[in-house]
Amino acid sequence: MDIPQTIQEKVEAIHDLAADEQVAARVATDFLRRPSVVFHAAGDDTARHLFNKAQNDRWQQQKTPGTRLTLVTRRAQSVR
Structure with a gap:
């Protein structure tokens, strides 16, 4: 192995090691606990948009039980 x-x-x-969604979610969470990583990730428009969308979906779900989930939220919940 090289x-x-x-x-x-x-x-x-x-990416190869984190091909599994559960592993990727765990690693991403761990990495986002690093202040410098969060700073750099916040500069990525797509990453920031997807994170904000998932955060809003979670808030809507908690606020209104039975709310339809978006694809982002459904995928995230399947990781748990």
């Missing part, structure tokens, strides 16, 4: 050397190789190795 040891990843470049940033791209390391990113690809992490």
Whole structure:
């Protein structure tokens, strides 16, 4: 097994290891506990939009039981 050397190789190795949704969710949560990671992630418009959408969906679900879930929320719940 080759040891990843470049940033791209390391990113690809992490993606390979986190192919499972449960693993990916756990790793993402762990990484988002790092202030510098959160700062950089907040600069990604797509990541920020998806996170805000999921956060809003969770809030709506708690506020109104029986509310239809979006695909983002359904996928996140299947990870639990």
